[in-house]
Amino acid sequence: MILFVQAVINGVLIGSIYGLSALGLTLVWGIMDIVNLAHGEFIILGAFMNYFLFTLLGVNPLVGVLLAIPAGVVVGGVIHLLFIRRVIGRSGLTTLLLTFGLSVLGNNIMLQLFAGEPRSIQWIRTSLELWGFFIPVTRLIAFCLVLAMAAFLFYFLERTYPGKAIRAIMQDSEAAAAMGIPTGSILLLCFIIGTVLAMMAGTLVSIVLPFQPAFALQYTITSFVITVVGGLGRPAGALVGGLLVGILESFTGTFISQAYTPITVSVLLIGFLLVRPAGLFGYSTR
Amino acid sequence: MNAFGYLTRPTPLVAMAVCAFLALVPPLFGQGDLFGFCMTMMFFIVLAYSLNMVTGFIGYLDFGHVVFLGLGAYSAGGLLSLFSEGPVSYNPYVWVILSGLIPAVFAVLVGYPALRIRGAYFAIATYSLNLAVQAVFFNWEIFGGSEGLPLNRYLKYVEGREIWGYYIYLGAMVAAFWVSYFTLKKKLGFGFRAILNDEDAAACMGVNTTAYKITAYAMGAFFAGIIGGTYGIFQNFVDPDNFRIGVSIELFVIMMVGGVGTALGPMLGGIIFYTIRDLLIIQFSHLHLIIFGAVVIVIVMFIPGGLVGSIREFWPKSRRYLE
Amino acid sequence: MAAYLEVKNVTKRFGGITAVRNVSFEVSKKEIVGLIGPNGAGKTTLFNIITGVYKPDEGEVFIRGKRVDGLPVYRVARQGIRRTYQIVRPFPEMTVFENITVGALFGESNGASPTTEEAERMAGDAMRFVELGNKAESLAKNLNLGEKKRLEVARTLAAGVEIILLDESLAGLNPFEVDQATILIGRIRSELGKTLVIVEHVMRAIMKISDRVVALHHGEKIADAPPAEISKDPRVIDAYLGGVVH
Numbered sequence: 001m002i003l004f005v006q007a008v009i010n011g012v013l014i015g016s017i018y019g020l021s022a023l024g025l026t027l028v029w030g031i032m033d034i035v036n037l038a039h040g041e042f043i044i045l046g047a048f049m050n051y052f053l054f055t056l057l058g059v060n061p062l063v064g065v066l067l068a069i070p071a072g073v074v075v076g077g078v079i080h081l082l083f084i085r086r087v088i089g090r091s092g093l094t095t096l097l098l099t100f101g102l103s104v105l106g107n108n109i110m111l112q113l114f115a116g117e118p119r120s121i122q123w124i125r126t127s128l129e130l131w132g133f134f135i136p137v138t139r140l141i142a143f144c145l146v147l148a149m150a151a152f153l154f155y156f157l158e159r160t161y162p163g164k165a166i167r168a169i170m171q172d173s174e175a176a177a178a179m180g181i182p183t184g185s186i187l188l189l190c191f192i193i194g195t196v197l198a199m200m201a202g203t204l205v206s207i208v209l210p211f212q213p214a215f216a217l218q219y220t221i222t223s224f225v226i227t228v229v230g231g232l233g234r235p236a237g238a239l240v241g242g243l244l245v246g247i248l249e250s251f252t253g254t255f256i257s258q259a260y261t262p263i264t265v266s267v268l269l270i271g272f273l274l275v276r277p278a279g280l281f282g283y284s285t286r
Numbered sequence: 287m288n289a290f291g292y293l294t295r296p297t298p299l300v301a302m303a304v305c306a307f308l309a310l311v312p313p314l315f316g317q318g319d320l321f322g323f324c325m326t327m328m329f330f331i332v333l334a335y336s337l338n339m340v341t342g343f344i345g346y347l348d349f350g351h352v353v354f355l356g357l358g359a360y361s362a363g364g365l366l367s368l369f370s371e372g373p374v375s376y377n378p379y380v381w382v383i384l385s386g387l388i389p390a391v392f393a394v395l396v397g398y399p400a401l402r403i404r405g406a407y408f409a410i411a412t413y414s415l416n417l418a419v420q421a422v423f424f425n426w427e428i429f430g431g432s433e434g435l436p437l438n439r440y441l442k443y444v445e446g447r448e449i450w451g452y453y454i455y456l457g458a459m460v461a462a463f464w465v466s467y468f469t470l471k472k473k474l475g476f477g478f479r480a481i482l483n484d485e486d487a488a489a490c491m492g493v494n495t496t497a498y499k500i501t502a503y504a505m506g507a508f509f510a511g512i513i514g515g516t517y518g519i520f521q522n523f524v525d526p527d528n529f530r531i532g533v534s535i536e537l538f539v540i541m542m543v544g545g546v547g548t549a550l551g552p553m554l555g556g557i558i559f560y561t562i563r564d565l566l567i568i569q570f571s572h573l574h575l576i577i578f579g580a581v582v583i584v585i586v587m588f589i590p591g592g593l594v595g596s597i598r599e600f601w602p603k604s605r606r607y608l609e
Numbered sequence: 610m611a612a613y614l615e616v617k618n619v620t621k622r623f624g625g626i627t628a629v630r631n632v633s634f635e636v637s638k639k640e641i642v643g644l645i646g647p648n649g650a651g652k653t654t655l656f657n658i659i660t661g662v663y664k665p666d667e668g669e670v671f672i673r674g675k676r677v678d679g680l681p682v683y684r685v686a687r688q689g690i691r692r693t694y695q696i697v698r699p700f701p702e703m704t705v706f707e708n709i710t711v712g713a714l715f716g717e718s719n720g721a722s723p724t725t726e727e728a729e730r731m732a733g734d735a736m737r738f739v740e741l742g743n744k745a746e747s748l749a750k751n752l753n754l755g756e757k758k759r760l761e762v763a764r765t766l767a768a769g770v771e772i773i774l775l776d777e778s779l780a781g782l783n784p785f786e787v788d789q790a791t792i793l794i795g796r797i798r799s800e801l802g803k804t805l806v807i808v809e810h811v812m813r814a815i816m817k818i819s820d821r822v823v824a825l826h827h828g829e830k831i832a833d834a835p836p837a838e839i840s841k842d843p844r845v846i847d848a849y850l851g852g853v854v855h
Binding site: 472473476477479480482483484486487488489490491492493494495496602605 | 660662681682683686687691692694698700701702703707710711712714715716725728746764768
Binding site for chain 1: 345347349399400402403405406407409410411413414415417418420421422424425531535538542572573575576578579580581582583585586587590
């Protein structure tokens with residue numbers, strides 16, 4: 001029983017970070033119809049950024065999390081303007097292969113520059129102990145940050161003009177354009193938001209777990225699974241999906257073996273794709 | 287046109303010329319560096335053909351295609367370890383065919399649900415499937431688990447085994463070319479291309495899309511499996527690293543450079559790709575992959591047809607001859 | 610005479626919307642039936658139900674006496690029916706002749722699958738019938754709209770089946786092209802003996818060429834009569850918001 005609850009706690013804590021990372025992917029995919037296979041690379045990039053800020057400049061990792069915002073704007077903006085913008089509207093195969101190329105490029109540039117061994121930020125090592133359950137402090141901090149970011153994102157999408165414009169485009173891009181919403185710049189904004197969220201998730205990862213470039217693929221797939229489970233373009237779905245996947249991984253790791261997690265996650269993914277492809281919160285067509 | 291008539295057409299002529307050259311390498315140049323170079327190059331070319339059968343023919347991005355390579359390797363290794371007592375001399379043809387058939391059966395079983403999924407979903411599902419199968423073998427102690435399975439307990443060392451591997455690869459390459467070439471000309475290929483262009487319209491025209499897709503997937507699995515099985519026996523060792531995703535990446539680069547969906551593309555792409563890779567990999571460990579990522583990006587954005595596709599696009603007359 | 614194509618009490622719902630409600634009609638061999646109705650009336654949905662893309666929530670579809678609703682799309686097609694699309698979609702990366710050959714290869718010749726030679730012959734015949742012979746080697750994506758529409762028609766004809774559904778084949782054509790296309794459609798019945806169901810908005814054409822017209826409105830059948838009576842039917846005129854039928 002204790003093991004069960006501990007597994008749930010672990011799952012929720014890590015799942016919140018997964019959820020944050022999936023938020024970026026689900027927005028970009030749902031609104032721009034771009035499946036960003038380089039998503040994991042953005043996450044690892046954020047992790048490296050925070051790591052080097054901490055180890056080389058002594059910057060507090062929480063500050064690093066906030067710095068993911070300007071960093072994400074720059075990185076996302078550049079990538080969008082140079083590459084993504086040119087393939088919007090082209091076939092699905094094209095955008096997939098493009099982001100696939102970007103992921104290979106990015107991953108190997110990081111490997112060449114930073115080497116592949118695992119890194120992590122040695123910051124706060126303590127855990128809280130409540131009723132016999134262990135809650136690592138860094139994970140708790142990350143969890144709270146995710147909640148804060150999610151709240152901010154919801155506010156942005158519901159209350160601000162750019163946010164509402166994004167939601168409008170998602171509903172009907174032609175009508176949105178006809179109403180004078182400048183789709184081009186909104187798409188740029190959207191991709192930037194996606195990148196910022198991914199890099200921010202990466203900074204949290206660097207605080208909480210060891211990371212290395214080889215993990216990028218894992219994060220891409222996990223974010224993808226969460227997006228499918230939660231529903232395309234549904235931020236609430238991404239967060240709920242993140243918790244679900246986090247708990248699933250945690251249970252697999254606790255009760256079977258860590259090495260089996262790809263199997264259970266695959267089953268979840270393929271199960272949803274066959275039974276309810278629209279996800280928990282999505283609209284089902286047909 | 288009878289079989290020999292086809293040999294006078296440009297595309298098969300080029301392909302068979304390449305194969306003839308490769309056939310002559312061992313007798314003329316021995317088993318030195320060129321031999322090793324050619325052998326690994328053929329390894330990649332056949333795998334590119336196998337991926338082409340799925341992604342090029344029906345347009346389903348199989349990012350996890352290397353799973354069939356691994357399954358082929360483990361089929362050969364697994365069968366050897368399970369069904370032999372003490373060192374046996376192997377009949378290469380049996381093991382090779384089986385290491386192609388077992389992945390093909392797997393492809394049919396998995397493909398039936400999986401091929402209902404389309405586009406990006408399918409791509410990621412195959413990635414995910416590959417990781418899952420790799421995890422299964424990682425944990426399966428009978429087949430060596432994470433350490434892998436050495437095979438020399440089961441295989442009597444036969445003098446000249448390397449040559450055997452070389453010619454099996456060559457044979458597979460010849461077969462892969464001809465299968466690809468003829469498929470594109472026959473009803474099967476028309477059905478594939480219809481699915482590639484517009485799957486729903488194809489169904490309304492009477493194409494049994496489910497059966498055709500599974501066929502393409504199984505064909506790809508078969509050829510990848512053959513290479514995997516041969517590789518495993520030749521290396522005397524099978525391990526979960528056979529499932530590493532890096533190979534899939536390289537296969538995509540080859541296919542895209544050569545021309546997706548063409549009969550000559552994988553061969554030409556493989557030659558170009560492997561030559562460059564071999565030249566670069568000594569210099570920097572990851573530079574060649576960085577370049578390949580950039581190549582993929584450039585091709586997707588500017589020359590989607592690859593080598594063969596672009597020639598056909600800009601010089602329509604060539605379409606009759608360059609396939 | 611038993612109906613060649615029969616739609617019987619078909620209903621289809623999408624979530625809260627009933628796109629097609631209790632629609633029934635029959636088509637006899639070699640008849641040309643026009644299917645009209647305002648946008649959103651359910652015409653394309655009905656085509657999708659007949660061809661098996663959608664499964665009806667209620668009702669049945671029969672092709673030449675055989676029940677086909679619920680069958681996979683390719684099996685419905687094999688019962689002897691082909692269609693064109695409202696938004697034209699030939700296989701873009703294949704040539705005109707290759708496009709039509711697909712139609713032929715997966716069609717029928719004397720009740721069985723054609724051989725490669727038969728298929729090429731059928732494709733050639735279809736291509737010449739729609740007068741696209743001069744474009745045989747052009748990629749479908751490079752054709753203009755009128756040519757693409759003729760290509761789609763040729764693709765259906767090459768299959769050698771009896772029943773052809775045409776979905777707004779005249780949309781987007783200029784008046785000259787409309788007249789040419791109307792003649793072509795007439796020839797499909799008179800020279801090739803096919804049975805046609807045509808969805809159309811160009812009233813002039815559909816009234817001229819149909820033996821009978823079925824009118825839909827909000828998913829329900831509101832009329833089923835020869836063109837002369839349809840043009841006087843108050844419910845039809847009403848449905849088109851007082852639009853005058855030429």
